[in-house]
Amino acid sequence: MADKHLWLIRHAKASAHGRPDHARELAYRGYRQCVEMGQFLSTVAEPPTVFLTSDARRTYTTAHVLNAFVGEEVVPVGDMYTYDVDVLASSVATIIEKLDLDAVNNLAVVGHNSAISDLIAALTLDSSTPSLPTLGMAELVFRGSWHDVWDSSPISLHRIETPKAKTK
Numbered sequence: 001m002a003d004k005h006l007w008l009i010r011h012a013k014a015s016a017h018g019r020p021d022h023a024r025e026l027a028y029r030g031y032r033q034c035v036e037m038g039q040f041l042s043t044v045a046e047p048p049t050v051f052l053t054s055d056a057r058r059t060y061t062t063a064h065v066l067n068a069f070v071g072e073e074v075v076p077v078g079d080m081y082t083y084d085v086d087v088l089a090s091s092v093a094t095i096i097e098k099l100d101l102d103a104v105n106n107l108a109v110v111g112h113n114s115a116i117s118d119l120i121a122a123l124t125l126d127s128s129t130p131s132l133p134t135l136g137m138a139e140l141v142f143r144g145s146w147h148d149v150w151d152s153s154p155i156s157l158h159r160i161e162t163p164k165a166k167t168k
Contacts, residue, residue: 003141005046005158006123006149007108009066010116012037012135014058022056022081033135033163034062038069040161046139048108049073052095054080056112062135063110071108075099080111085118089150096146107146108137125154136162 012030019025026034041047047070053063055076063074079091092109101107109116117131120138132138139158142149149155 002105003046003143004146004149005048005106006140006142006155007048007106007137008116008120008132008140009062009108009110009137010113010132010134011054011056011059011062011110012065014134024056024058026058026061030058030062030134031065034065036163037135037137037161038066041066042069044139046106047071048106050075050101050104050106051108051110052077052080052092053110054078054082054112056081059110059112063108066108066110080109083112083115085115085122088115088119089122093147093150096149102145102147104146120157123149123155124157126157129157130160132160133162136160 012033013027014024015027049072051063051067051074053059055078067074077095082088121127121129138160140155141158142152142155
């Protein structure tokens, strides 16, 4: 059985508040972050091919731009619009089951903090894992099926990547 690569990604920098939270768009800096990190993903051995994303505008846009560099599919999931790690984990588990993603080895989850950073800590059993900045991403690796991801803890944290200073 091949290794599974789970990419947990915080959305790119969003515009200042002024719209309802769900409708906030990416800021110009957020688009620059997406291009930089999309280029990075295109250089890694196991980039995500399917992006599960919150349906909030900023996460959905982040997923689509990253997907343009490496992916095959973006799946918006309304229940992933959450800041709660338990709700996020349950939502991801449900969509994995519904879509039967076992043939996919490289999966990304694009969401909101603190849920994304808390999920990294929960899956790796490492509470010292730093909180991700905007468009920070963590690559976790485990052996098994996606249905086992919640029972395979601790999962190995392969890397954390963040945008370079010029796009911050």
